[in-house]
Amino acid sequence: MASAGKVIKCRAAVAWGPHQPLTIEEIEVAPPKAHEVRVKIIATGICRSDDHFLSGAITEANYPVILGHEAAGIVESVGEGVTNLKPGDKVIPLFVPQCGECRCCKDPKTNLCYKNDIGKYKGTMLDNTNRFTCKGKIIYNFISTSTFTEYTVLDEIAVAKIDDRAPLDKACLIGCGFTTGYGSAVRVAKVEPGSTCAVFGLGGVGLSVVIGCKVAGAAKIIAVDINSDKFAKAKELGATHFVNPKDHKKPIDEVLADMSNGGVDFVFEVIGNTSVMSTNMITELLGLPASALKSAFFGSGTSVIVGLAPSSDMLSVDPMLLLTGRTMKGAVFGGFKSKDEVPKLVEDFLANKFELDGLITHKLKLDEINEGFEYLRAGKSIRSVIMMG
Structure with missing residues (x-):
């Protein structure tokens, strides 16, 4: 794509701190480095876990941060060394990555990975740097994903390639809520x-x-x-x-x-x-x-x-x-090993082994994301899905 290797300017919902509404900002998204992938987010769900950070119930996060972790999108570009993904692939970001090398990844009794950011909330890529900036400030990453943005950068181990037939406005729920x-x-x-x-x-x-x-x-x-x-x-x-x-x-x-x-x-x-x-x-x-x-x-x-x-x-x-x-x-994440089993769950969905339509009550634009959180808090939604663009 023409944008490969270049900084992308796009819109994102930024959390500047707890107890504050998200604000829609223009951000800069740097190109992916080695073993990273830049993804255009198509649809992202609003999850209760995101609200825990906005409400201050989870106190360890770094701010400002781009929240969101339940999404589906399309690969825009890949960094050096990425061989199993290419521009145009449909993908689901993984808040529980799978490196395939650590003790957890090799243990069939757990789906965790030592390289996850859950509970640590460092808010960086694996190399301890960031890819988002806004108004001259670094914007932190959220549990390996950050999907309340039109473009995000993910470590290769935090991306699952899925079937090209998958409708992303529904498959995004497999990124967290449904699978959990x-x-x-x-x-x-x-x-x-x-x-x-x-x-x-x-x-x-x-x-x-x-x-x-x-x-x-x-x-x-x-x-x-x-x-x-x-x-x-x-x-x-x-x-x-x-x-x-x-x-x-x-x-x-x-x-x-x-x-x-x-x-x-x-x-x-x-x-x-x-x-x-x-x-x-x-x-x-x-x-x-x-x-x-x-x-x-x-x-x-x-x-x-x-x-x-x-x-x-x-x-x-x-x-x-x-x-x-x-x-x-x-x-966490329903016990499923993410890179291995998310694609299989998408295949099961396409084979009608379960349905996701009944879980989606609202489809909103990025500008309406705070309304989506209000629906969640008031018990008026099951899942609100933010459609980008």
């Missing part, structure tokens, strides 16, 4: 046919857990949320029973035990709203991970933590809940 929820059911929990599942929290990720439980063959899928308006969509995607804790005087774990002969086989904690996670009411109504654990069958139930918690949150668990036979576990 779906994989938590089929890969992390390994939901079994005929089992009973409970899903705490019915946002985009929670509903993706519902899809995963259905695909895995669960006989009973109990959707739990304090907003009963979400139950219709959960039913459409596969939920069979519905519980609003506000309608019950009993603790939620006792309600679920009554519905499942003593406790559910698999329970998923997918509460992503930190503004309510910290209140006593939500602890009583929906439960935090420890309460979700109590909902699992005491002899052999599995509880999976899916939702991202605030930096200050700590988990306190009665050891007896585990000594009697329950299992508590968690994973």
Whole structure:
């Protein structure tokens, strides 16, 4: 392309600090260096994790930063040494990279990579430098991706090439929300046919857990949320029973035990709203991970933590809940090894093994990105997708 090797000026939504709206700015995007790829973003979803940084719930980030990590785009140019990607390829950025060389990447029991930036939030490329500038200032990268921009630069290990047939406005959800929820059911929990599942929290990720439980063959899928308006969509995607804790005087774990002969086989904690996670009411109504654990069958139930918690949150668990036979576990990105398995998930989507349309409630322009975050906070959206250009 004519822009290869040159600085690109484009628009991006920049977070100058927490507790501030994003501002649309003209930025400069440098060419990719060795083993890097510059990508034109076509579509990017607004994820609760992005809002954790804007709200200040996650405190470790460097600012100013370009957030966004759930996206799909087209390769614009590649740096020296990149051989498996070329301009024009459709791709999904990976917030969990896969270098293929570290202990994690070689271990089939984990999908992490030592070269990820999750929890560290350094905000740089692997060479500890940056590719974004705005108004003469360096703009930091976000967890190996930064997709709230018309162009981004990614380390080669943080890019997955996908089928050219994939519609990018839908496939972008495979970059985070869908895969995180779906994989938590089929890969992390390994939901079994005929089992009973409970899903705490019915946002985009929670509903993706519902899809995963259905695909895995669960006989009973109990959707739990304090907003009963979400139950219709959960039913459409596969939920069979519905519980609003506000309608019950009993603790939620006792309600679920009554519905499942003593406790559910698999329970998923997918509460992503930190503004309510910290209140006593939500602890009583929906439960935090420890309460979700109590909902699992005491002899052999599995509880999976899916939702991202605030930096200050700590988990306190009665050891007896585990000594009697329950299992508590968690994973990032649904346990999938990113470069290897994202292309396969896209192929499954194209083969109609699951559908993504029902998760998308809004399609917005970049100028409307703050409205998308308001929809998220108000519970008016499942997934808002920002369409670039």
